[in-house]
Amino acid sequence: MDVHLGLLSERLKRLLAGEEGTLPVAAKEHIQKLQSGIESISYSLQADYKVDLTRLLLQIDAEADISLSNLELILREIKYLVHESERAIDTFIMSNVQPNGDQSCSKELCDALMGLQSKFIDIKQQLQQVQPCYNFDFSAWMEEQKNKYLLHLQRENRVSFQDNAMEELLDQLIEGPPQLSVVAIIDSCGFDTTDFAAEAYNSNYVKSYFDCRAWVSFDANLGTLLDYILKTVMPHSALREITHKDFEHRKMALNDYLRNKRYLIVLEDVFTKDVWDYLGEALPDHQNGSRVLAMLACTDEIFSLCRLESGEMIHLDSVRAGPLRATYRERPFVFLYYGSKSLAENMRLTWFIQKRSLLFSVAELPQHLKLCCLYLSAFRDVFEISTRQLYQLWIAEGFIPDNSEKTAEEYLEQLISCRFVRVKKRGAGGKTKACYIPIFTRNMLAFVAQFVEFIHIVCYQIRENRSLEITKRLSIFEALINSDSWKHFDTFLRSFLHLTLDRSDRVSLEYCNAICKNFKFLVVLDLGTIVLEEYPTGINHLLLLKYLKLNIPSLKHLPSSLCNLLKLRTLGMPSSYIHHTPDDIWKMNELRHLNVGSITLPEHPG
Known part of the structure; x- marks a missing residue:
């Protein structure tokens, strides 16, 4: 996958259109020739070598060292040529915008462009010597790999589809200790933790046992998370009285309202140390059986912070199916894992399936979406991103051809439909106001973005x-x-x-x-x-x-x-x-x- 060549091509178009300053006539001619050569290479890569580029991207996760193919060597050379081209252009533009710019930079730019044009011609000739691969159906192969591993894991994780799994979860929620405690369902490949938790949340047993319930998705802004819980559990009349109060007042209002109530708070998507430290202050513990139900990814940091009842750390390779009791800051935790393999092995298989699937999805994106998608890795996982800020960053980076926020909005909606991004807030008209990147997706995008040196x-x-x-x-x-x-x-x-x-x-x-x-x-x-x-x-x-x-x-x-x-x-x-x-x-x-x-x-x- 080469994102750099496409970026350079778009920048050359902006230069020719006069969007980055006035160019000397001689430089325009050289840029036109350079841009034409780059577009030819870019078209050839996408038309003839799409399968090869996808294969190279999928090999990122290979455990063994992979020797450089001729195509990889060419892509590496392209990367350095793009870098050299950007330096020449930046130097010229900087000289142009400075009050006492060096007029000799025009000649230096022309000389640099001529040299680069020659090198890109060499690249084109080298590319013609590489035999492309046409006869490989990656979509079918990926689906076959995914189904094979999912079938294997579903057979291994039979307990997750038996009635006693739901009985066990309900027992932990209803028959557990009187202290406020966390019941955490650990993600297992082939097992939908969200559906499983939702079935328990909506069961008559839970509805009749708990006085109030709230289901909230994780938000990196802890104040917003507090407001979600408040809006869910408190009546509107009480909520109106605290809406405009500061954070500490709202936190105490929630604590006061939940006092002497048996409550259940469900946290979907991710659960971190910061969230629990924060909730520990906002949620009262009156020894009445209140619970927090969390869905944990295998990579969550909370594992490293909890201690078993023996005082030892949790070793993932020793975690097997069944309840695992631990504590965090003297608060009871019960981890529920439904795989027969160790948690460490399940993590490896989950990573393998999801990573390859996501890598393939990234490879399939058109150039303009690929750039915007990889840029998301610059943000923290589950960090609330203002879409207005994101659009302005994309435009400044040169990812949006017409510098239009409407176009940027369309790009984001396409990435949302491809499930790279999730909506956090929508405006009254349905427009996305804030979004976030799920933890696994963000880690995978960062993996790819750094691999391709983006x-x-x-x-x-x-x-x-x-x-x-x-x-x-x-x-x-x-x-x-x-x-x-x-x-x-x-x-x-x-x-x-x-x-x-x-x-x-x-x-x-x-x-x-x-x-x-x-x-x-x-x-x-x-x-x-x-x-x-x-x-x-x-x-x-x-x-x-x-x-x-x-x-x-x-x-x-x-x-x-x-x-x-x-x-x-x-x-x-x-x-x-x-x-x-x-x-x-x-x-x-x-x-x-x-x-x-x-x-x-x-x-x-x-």
């Missing part, structure tokens, strides 16, 4: 490897990393996203300015919720920036130097309340979105 994701620390030198996008999830690590990345990095969840994270101006100094060609800079004390002046040098998001609560005056970012389309400062804005803001002709707490704009000169 994006690099840092969870804890940077691990040096060669791919960092050509990867154009960086997404950071957790702790702030030392700015010395920037030396491992390409200075022509295109996107820098710092999507931490902790709103208390703060960084120095030196840290932010170091980002700007090292990566002058950034198009996207999103520092998420990280708190800045003041506006970093280093941003003024990011002249190619199209998307900028900063969290500066103390900012009251928009710096006049920011108005020199003439390519900026989106400016996000949701925690800033701007009282003074320079007149030059009206010179920012590309600016389309001002996402700020509030802003006072100067009178328009026209």
